[in-house]
Amino acid sequence: MSEGSKGSSLAFGQVVIGPPGSGKTTYCHGMQEFMGRLGRKVTVVNLDPANETMPYQCSVDIAELITLPDVMDSLKLGPNGGLIYCMEYLEANFDWLQEKLAAFRGHYYLFDCPGQVELYTHHDALKNIFAQLVKWNFRLAAVHLVDSHYCTDPGKFISVLCTSLSTMLHVELPHVNVLSKMDLIEQYGKLAFNLDYYTEVLDLSYLVDHLASDPFFRNYRRLNEKLVEVIEDYSLVSFVPLNVQDKQSMRQVMQAVDKANGYSFGDQEHRSLEALMSAAVGADFHFTSTLAVQERYVQSQDKAVEEEVMDL
Known part of the structure; x- marks a missing residue:
């Protein structure tokens, strides 16, 4: 809870959504560590009943209520049908979720959600869960992760834009679209246009x-x-580029989300943030690079062009 909301029952957080493999769990892990170093009390809530390996410290786990393997085995459902059933079961057991979250009053919440796209584009279970959280005075922003490799294929990028727009309209929360895995984009091939063409759409x-x-x-x-x-x-639709290993990139995403959900940190967190961005950090800290994602990508593209010219 921010300094400006002390004494109130408001709670702030993010619902982390996106297709399978977009990096939702990695994002939650990185953001938990990043915010923790700023002094925020961060609680990660796993709402993915198929998530069996969690690198982050999980405070609330849907597996205590229901798991996807159990549903698939007992009801003879496939993974997609099983996930929908799990979300509908969670929707029918709001009291369990409310009781679990109450134990972490005053914390900042990260909700790690399932990766089934239908849950964000037209099925109502997760949308209703988010709406119930809002009724409990949660100030939430949806963080929609999209793998940056789609930028290298214009056809797939149009598809991603349509999916992002559909998700924004269906979920009905303040929304931040994120291009994840920017540190790997160079492995996917050259972009047809500059990076800002894709982030600003x-x-x-x-x-x-x-x-x-x-x-x-x-x-x-x-x-x-x-x-x-x-x-x-x-x-x-627009995007914020993200490299979880990059402090500046994490800061930009965090500030975009804070603006979306209305979180306002106080002087102590501001001082911690400035110290984190400027100080040399130990080897145990994941975010070691101080060069912005876009700058590094542009530099690498310039170098590639120079090498091509030399070859000619």
């Missing part, structure tokens, strides 16, 4: 033109144009 007509150069997508130009029109008409 600039004029998407260039993306449609780029797709049209591919014989496969040329036949779907009209469809892509209509999808792009929908995205641009709403004008809601």
